[in-house]
Amino acid sequence: MTTGEPAVAVAGLVKRFGDVTAVQGIDFTVASGEIFGFLGPNGAGKSTTISMLCTLLRPTAGTAQVAGHDVLRERDDVRRNIGLVFQDPTLDGYLSGEQNLRFHAELYGVPRAAVADRMRQVLEMVGLWERRRDKVQTYSGGMKRRLEIARGLLHSPRVLFLDEPTVGLDPQTRASIWDYIRQLQAAEQITIFMTTHYMEEAEFCDRIAIMDSGRIVALDTPEALKASVGKDRVQLHTDDAEAAIAALKERFDLDAAVREGAVTFAVPGGEEFVPRLFAELGMPIRSVSVARPSLDDVFMSYTGTTIRDAEGSSRDWMRMAARGRA
Secondary structure (H helix, E strand, O other), rough: EEEEEEEEEEEEEEEEEEOOEEEEEEEEEEOOEEEEEEEEEOOHHHHHHHHOOOOOOOOOOOEEEOOEEEEOOHHHHHHHHEEOOOOOOOOOOOEEEHHHHHHHHHHHHOOOOHHHHHHHHHHHHOOEEEEHHOOOOHHHHHHHHHHHHHHHHHOEEEEEEEEEOOOOOHHHHHHHHHHHHHHHHHHHHHEEEEEEEEEEHHHHOEEEEEOOEEEEEEEOOOOHHHHHHHEEEEEEEOOOHHHHHHHHHHOOOOOOEEEOOOOEEEOOOOHHHHHHHHHHHOOOOOOEEEEOOOOOHHHHHOOOOOHHHHHHHHHHHHHHHHHHHH
């Protein structure tokens, strides 16, 4: 449920690294109590945006408020009101789970009289109370992620930032982490702002901003974004992809491209179109699949590529940005 003033408000936000503009003048708001997601390939600008919102990077231009505080003028107030789970692990493996949390409580000025009860509360939320005295280096990847989420919640933030919270985890563990995230959001009544390049995770968000090459190209609920595509995705395999693409254009006036190893195009009523495809394409077809609009179709509709295909070009983008930082 969303209430009150926006938890996050961004206008014209820009971040440049040398000659590379990593975030290109974005605008959006996140309602209080919302689960809001940034969806896009690695290198799209998601983590850079979160770093600015969390006062870890200074914006080149634009404004941003988090929990009612300006990220430039009120950095300390912003930091007191946010929790942050980084994409890369930041736990001390030689300390126990309990010791990691106590150290965090000291850094954030949690009153000592309140630490024990709050620590038990968040550790029980993520199912780690019984393992609190074990060294973190003995934890599985999923347990470490849950501990980092518990640490981010320890000082009762108003906004919890999760930067690729399940990256590197297997699908079953990712699903488990998301069960915890949804339970925590309901129990703590906080705003969750997350980044991901996993389509199935984006489905859990109340709203999604699709980000590509530093720009927000679409923003709405998952269902509204999928409805905006309005077409089914058809993928076919033939012995000559280029000839199939040309035939689709000539016979049906359809634009197709090779995506994920298959000739891919979009049409209304994909299942009804398949018999025509076999009858009129004029060349052998080895297999055909039809899928209802997905978030990957939304991404392709707005960017011209699938999120998997975008990963390669985004890695080039990241290398350019890294050179700009140097």
